[in-house]
Amino acid sequence: MEAVGYGSPVKRSVLIAGHPTSISLEPIFWRALEEAARERSRPVNALVAEIDAARIAAQSPPNLTSAIRQWLFARALGG
Template identity: 70%
Template sequence: MAGPVKRSVMIAGHATSISLEPIFWDALAVAAAEERLPLNALVARIDADRIDVARAAAEAPANLASAVRVWLFARCRRDLNRDLRSPGPPD
């Protein structure tokens, strides 16, 4: 199990660094490719969502690395639930 790796991403024209474990960087790259977005654009979208959610709840936003991990987990869970609900191949 590898520890976090810090990488720089551009959000709204500003560089920021995020520390994520390699498995999350890999999952983020796959998600970006599947959504046909550059990785920076996907991270920017996650960042905007976390700020919107915090604003709606009148709370401080979660840190960006946590927001990315939670977004990836929710995406994985959504995909798993979809796969469980879909009918299997005909017998």
């Protein structure tokens, strides 16, 4: 098993529906998000927009960063 590379959150800008927003994620989450986008053959911005749309539709929507982490964790669990 590979050791976890602990790191501080890194802030990046993404476009959602043409609007820039900043997201702070730890490097391991950025790598997982980039991998998920590659597997779906779409840009990271498009995947983040999809996660954001699902987040907004939730009964009690979390903030976007939290939604991304939860989406990635569910994906890692096979969900």
